[in-house]
Amino acid sequence: MMTPHMTDRIEGIYLDAVRRNGGELEFHQAVREVLGCLGPVLVKHPEFGKHKIIERILEPERQIIFRVPWQDDKGEIHINRGFRVEFNSALGPYKGGLRFHPSVTLSIIKFLGFEQIFKNALTGLPIGGAKGGADFDPKGRSEAEMMRFCQSFMTELYRYLGEYTDVPAGDIGVGTREINFMFGQYKRITNRYESGVVTGKSLNIGGAPVRTESTGYGLVYFLERMLQVKKEALEGKVCILSGAGNVAIHAIEKLQQLGAKVIACSDSGGYLYDENGIDLEALKYVKLAQRARLQAYLRHRPEASFVAGGNIWSIPCQIALPCATENELNGKDAEILVQNGCIAVAEGANMPTTPEGAQVFLEAGVSFGPGKAANAGGVATSALEMQQNASRDSWSFEHTETRLQEIMVGIHDLCYETAEEFGKKGNYVAGANIAGFIKVARAMVELGLV
Ligand code: GLU
Numbered sequence: 001m002m003t004p005h006m007t008d009r010i011e012g013i014y015l016d017a018v019r020r021n022g023g024e025l026e027f028h029q030a031v032r033e034v035l036g037c038l039g040p041v042l043v044k045h046p047e048f049g050k051h052k053i054i055e056r057i058l059e060p061e062r063q064i065i066f067r068v069p070w071q072d073d074k075g076e077i078h079i080n081r082g083f084r085v086e087f088n089s090a091l092g093p094y095k096g097g098l099r100f101h102p103s104v105t106l107s108i109i110k111f112l113g114f115e116q117i118f119k120n121a122l123t124g125l126p127i128g129g130a131k132g133g134a135d136f137d138p139k140g141r142s143e144a145e146m147m148r149f150c151q152s153f154m155t156e157l158y159r160y161l162g163e164y165t166d167v168p169a170g171d172i173g174v175g176t177r178e179i180n181f182m183f184g185q186y187k188r189i190t191n192r193y194e195s196g197v198v199t200g201k202s203l204n205i206g207g208a209p210v211r212t213e214s215t216g217y218g219l220v221y222f223l224e225r226m227l228q229v230k231k232e233a234l235e236g237k238v239c240i241l242s243g244a245g246n247v248a249i250h251a252i253e254k255l256q257q258l259g260a261k262v263i264a265c266s267d268s269g270g271y272l273y274d275e276n277g278i279d280l281e282a283l284k285y286v287k288l289a290q291r292a293r294l295q296a297y298l299r300h301r302p303e304a305s306f307v308a309g310g311n312i313w314s315i316p317c318q319i320a321l322p323c324a325t326e327n328e329l330n331g332k333d334a335e336i337l338v339q340n341g342c343i344a345v346a347e348g349a350n351m352p353t354t355p356e357g358a359q360v361f362l363e364a365g366v367s368f369g370p371g372k373a374a375n376a377g378g379v380a381t382s383a384l385e386m387q388q389n390a391s392r393d394s395w396s397f398e399h400t401e402t403r404l405q406e407i408m409v410g411i412h413d414l415c416y417e418t419a420e421e422f423g424k425k426g427n428y429v430a431g432a433n434i435a436g437f438i439k440v441a442r443a444m445v446e447l448g449l450v
Contacts, residue, residue: 006035006036006039007042009042010035010036010038010039010042013054013055014031014032014035016055017031017058021107021110024105024106026110026111026326026327027107027110029111029327029351029355030111031058032355033355035054037429037433037434038054038433038434040422040423040434041422041434041437041438045441047445048441048445051445051449053441053445056444057088057441057444058114060113061086061089061094062160063083063084063085063086064082064084064085064132064160065083066081066082066157067081068081068082068136068152068156069152070149070152071148072141072145073142080134080135080149081135082132082156082157083109083132083134084109084131084168085106085109085110085131085132086113086130086160086166087110087113087114087116087117087128087129087130088117090440090443091120091443092126092127092128093128093162093164093165093167094129094165094166094167095116095120095129095130095166095169095382096112096116096129096130096131096168096171096379097112097131097132097133097168097169097170097171097174097200097379098153098168098170098171098178099112099132099133099134099172099173100134100136100138100149100172100173100174101133101135101136101138101172102136104134104135104136108133108326109132109133110131111326111350112131112171112350113130113131115351116129116130116379117440118372118433118436118440119372119373119375119379119436120379120383121436121439121440122372122373122411122414122415122435122436122439123379123411124410125383125407126383127167127379127382127383127386132157132168133173134149134153136173137173138173143177146178150178150182150185151181151182151184151185153182154181154185154186155189158186158189158190161186161198162194162197163195163196163197163386163390167197167198167382168182168198168199169199169382170200170246172245175200175212176201179201183197183198183201183205195389196386196390199211199382199385200212200382200385203394206385207385208385208388208400209395209396209397209400210381210400211378211382212250213250213254214250214378214380214381214404215246215250215251215348215377215378216246216247216249216250216253216254216377217250217251217253217254217377217401217404218375218376218380218381218407218408219247219251219321219346219348219374219377220234220251220254220255220258221254221404221405221408222346222369222373222374222377222408222411222412223319223346223369223374225412225413226344226346226369226428227344230343230367232343232344234258234259235258235260236260237260237261237318237319238260238263238317238318239255239261239317239318239319239321240262240263240265240315240319240320241264241265241266241320241348242265242266242312242313242322242323242324242329242349242352243265243322243323243324243349244266244267244283244287244294245287245324247323247349247378248323248324248348249280249283249287249288251323252265252278252283253280256280261277262277262278263277263315264278264312264315264317265283265294266294266312266324267294268324269293269294269295269309270294270295270306270307270308270309270310271306271307271310272298272306272307273304273306273307273315274297274304274305275304279301282300286300295308311333313329313334314333314336316340316341317341317342318342319342319343319345319346320337320344320345322347322349322352322353323347323349323352324349324352325352326349326351326352327352327353328349328352329352329354329357330354331356331359333357334353334357334360334361335360337366338360338361338366342366343366343367344366344368345366345367346367346368346369346374347369347370347374347375348371348374349375350371351371352371353370358429362429365426367426368428369412369428370428370429372432372433373412373428376408377404377407377408380404381400384400384403414431414435415428415431415435416431417431418430418432418434418435418438419431419434422434
């Protein structure tokens with residue numbers, strides 16, 4: 001277990017949560033990681049215990065599960081399951097992405113929503129935590145099918161949303177195109193041009209510049225700061241990243257801008273290895289313009305290789321950035337990375353490292369930035385998009401990117417200092433969980449028993 005020490009009271013709360021949320025393994029995992037860090041917080045803040053903040057925070061304020069019927073291009077009918085878990089609104093409207101992927105279950109959405117509470121708190125911006133999605137597979141679907149699915153999804157979800165209530169965005173399988181379709185349907189049903197009701201929109205309809213790039217860029221800013229603490233520079237470092245989606249592509253872009261060398265990335269079919277450094281233009285063309293499989297990159301760079309089914313973490317590197325999905329980097333992978341000389345890991349995905357993997361990194365002195373801190377740049381820029389929409393303004397790329405960078409440095413420093421204050425210097429997992437929890441807990445106490 002990540003942080004083996006749980007006090008009796010916290011352990012009791014954890015076991016109760018496991019019993020009441022039977023079979024939701026990913027949710028249990030996310031809860032265990034956070035609760036394992038909270039013992040010293042209750043000692044310092046007995047008021048949180050008295051107000052039963054941990055017990056309350058584990059129970060979502062509202063959980064919505066709904067049917068999403070739609071027709072494919074051949075006229076065949078399909079039924080999917082939609083979710084929105086509105087977890088906590090102590091700090092602001094519910095905020096968090098929508099994931100469209102066949103693996104989506106209530107447990108996945110709850111773990112993501114739970115993490116989102118603390119991530120959003122760390123940004124310092126006024127946003128609560130939520131997550132949603134559907135067990136729908138976008139792979140191979142035409143644009144018309146995507147539009148019909150998004151419209152059907154929003155036809156049910158719209159009644160729970162609002163710029164002051166709940167503000168979705170993208171996640172795996174949901175990008176600008178899907179957000180635009182959902183915004184269009186919301187606008188049509190409500191007859192309101194309520195720009196701030198979803199984020200990640202395209203620039204023409206109120207999107208924020210940098211939102212597309214923000215998770216990947218923010219991840220690299222966080223990494224850069226972690227390296228600075230270690231008196232290391234990013235320039236010249238050899239990096240590998242899992243994933244080849246929005247987060248990975250823009251992390252590669254920023255890494256290359258800052259002089260790092262990225263030699264590998266992956267998709268669910270295997271990994272791509274390009275020893276001279278990944279050609280970002282070719283990668284963008286294959287993944288963003290063509291929406292093709294990663295292997296198609298070889299048509300542009302025949303000297304690269306694609307290892308079907310291969311384990312990307314076996315490639316020697318100094319920096320590893322898991323940017324694909326949950327539990328994709330386990331204890332064994334972490335050991336291999338450490339043996340190969342890896343000095344820093346920052347999570348672009350949500351909970352990609354297993355508890356055993358995180359433990360290996362901590363014990364080996366590898367700087368380890370957990371997702372709820374390191375990938376918070378996406379949601380932080382979403383909050384900037386909400387600000388921009390509320391002020392009916394439009395900001396420049398430079399202005400927004402500068403704010404993103406300041407926010408990421410702020411998150412890093414808050415996690416670092418909080419870990420130190422609680423006797424866990426260098427442990428960003430503890431720092432993120434404790435700092436995020438304290439912000440939400442204070443607000444919950446102040447709001448009374450609601
Ligand atoms: N899905 C992203 C995340 O995991 C972004 C959420 C948002 O922008 O609301 O934080």
